[in-house]
Amino acid sequence: MFVRRSYFGSVLSLCLIAGIPALAQAPAQKHYEPTIASLNTHPLPKWYDDAKLGIFIHWGLYSVPAWAPLQDPEHPADGVGSTPYAEWYYNSMRNPGSPTEKYHKEHYGADYNYYNFAPIFNKEVKKWNPDTMAAIFRDAGAKYVVLTSKHHEGFTLWPSKIPNPNQDHLQASRDIVGELTEAVQKTGLKMGLYYSGGYDWTFDRGPIQTNNDYEAVQPESNAYGKYADAQVEELIERYHPAVLWNDINWPKSGNAMKVEADYYNAVPDGVVDDRFGIQHYDFSSPEYSKLDHISEKKWEECRGVGLSFGWNRAEGDAQTMSSEAVIDLLVDIVSKNGNLLLDVGPQADGTIPEIQQIRLRALGAWLKQNGDAIYGTHPWTRANGTTNQVDAQGKEVELRFTQKDGHLYATLLGKPASSTVLLHNVTAAPGSAIALLGASEQVKWIQKGTDLQVELPAALPGSYAWVLQLQPAK
Numbered sequence: 001m002f003v004r005r006s007y008f009g010s011v012l013s014l015c016l017i018a019g020i021p022a023l024a025q026a027p028a029q030k031h032y033e034p035t036i037a038s039l040n041t042h043p044l045p046k047w048y049d050d051a052k053l054g055i056f057i058h059w060g061l062y063s064v065p066a067w068a069p070l071q072d073p074e075h076p077a078d079g080v081g082s083t084p085y086a087e088w089y090y091n092s093m094r095n096p097g098s099p100t101e102k103y104h105k106e107h108y109g110a111d112y113n114y115y116n117f118a119p120i121f122n123k124e125v126k127k128w129n130p131d132t133m134a135a136i137f138r139d140a141g142a143k144y145v146v147l148t149s150k151h152h153e154g155f156t157l158w159p160s161k162i163p164n165p166n167q168d169h170l171q172a173s174r175d176i177v178g179e180l181t182e183a184v185q186k187t188g189l190k191m192g193l194y195y196s197g198g199y200d201w202t203f204d205r206g207p208i209q210t211n212n213d214y215e216a217v218q219p220e221s222n223a224y225g226k227y228a229d230a231q232v233e234e235l236i237e238r239y240h241p242a243v244l245w246n247d248i249n250w251p252k253s254g255n256a257m258k259v260e261a262d263y264y265n266a267v268p269d270g271v272v273d274d275r276f277g278i279q280h281y282d283f284s285s286p287e288y289s290k291l292d293h294i295s296e297k298k299w300e301e302c303r304g305v306g307l308s309f310g311w312n313r314a315e316g317d318a319q320t321m322s323s324e325a326v327i328d329l330l331v332d333i334v335s336k337n338g339n340l341l342l343d344v345g346p347q348a349d350g351t352i353p354e355i356q357q358i359r360l361r362a363l364g365a366w367l368k369q370n371g372d373a374i375y376g377t378h379p380w381t382r383a384n385g386t387t388n389q390v391d392a393q394g395k396e397v398e399l400r401f402t403q404k405d406g407h408l409y410a411t412l413l414g415k416p417a418s419s420t421v422l423l424h425n426v427t428a429a430p431g432s433a434i435a436l437l438g439a440s441e442q443v444k445w446i447q448k449g450t451d452l453q454v455e456l457p458a459a460l461p462g463s464y465a466w467v468l469q470l471q472p473a474k
């Protein structure tokens, strides 16, 4: 022992004299234990904090019928059987008297088993081109992707070696998880995976009919706990997902803390959501809802551009957010320390419906010009602000703030009717320069008491939501 120490001591002093960093090996990787205390030492990785925009993909057997009852976006229907979520088709069709039961009977016949969609899906998916799909996400400006590896129906999008004791051949004919992981990573994006730990309708078929059933239908058998643990461990080992996005809950007969510790040990800069039912998470996951304040803890809103995660062929523009509304949503979320996980529901053959692609392209074009106000930013002291402007429809043009590298970004949500805009309660230090992202000329400004008055160029670059960048004098 003594000899060793003195040997180490002399190496250390030699290194110091020679100016060589001592013991220049990579630092030992931190080891996580399956305890909340250990999991809570996991730092939020910078890539995830900086990314701001991810794409969620809901793709499975439900993409074959691809239907859910139409809703009034302002007043969605009540009742489990009337959910607007097309990925709940199998559950909805078994709710007596539901619109989906009726639809299923009309289109496939009352006796047509849901799992008959598997061979159709597997035939359709042969046409899928993962590179085309990945390019769409890259061009939308997303930095990560999260794919449903297994949704509530139990069908897996990878060739799992873990046998399902209840049902055979419940797998995609292609390794969709693996192929998409490769394509997405090639485009420079991170690839994450969703797994439905809480529901698996091949273990507890339900159906869920009332609010009380939501909990009762979560399988808790030992067989299911083992199965879910083993499947997620398999996903971790095979694909190293950058995000491990569990849904509903983790079975009590499984081991959520061990899953998360094993995950961090395999993917130290990975992130987990808050749906494992334990007291640890990297981000919270409000669904079709968002925070109205800056949250110190990272959060991520998930939603589709319409009212469903899986593709609903019945939806049209009336149920779908406009491109402008999607831009507003992203800007608003980012100003409050959130990410947006914007969902697409591909058709069974992997085509992303045009109605969704239109929104993705618009978002991508906007981010190309204005991404500086989004990627890598942090919230400012407040998220929202007001101006003296209304747009052509009389809607107030609001502001959202972010900051980065000493610059303040103020995004105008809307097209101001006049080019002279007052930003309420914003102060530019004397000598500051103000730029309009996408424009070459500096913006003229004067401070008017507590308000900042800017003069926008007559011809604005882009078509919606302009960003002012305030650079304090050097």
Ligand code: GLC
Residues within 6 Å of the ligand: 058, 085, 087, 088, 247, 248, 287, 302, 309
């Ligand atoms: C829900 C739904 C589901 C969707 C998910 C996404 O829990 O059951 O269909 O996949 O949330 O957040």
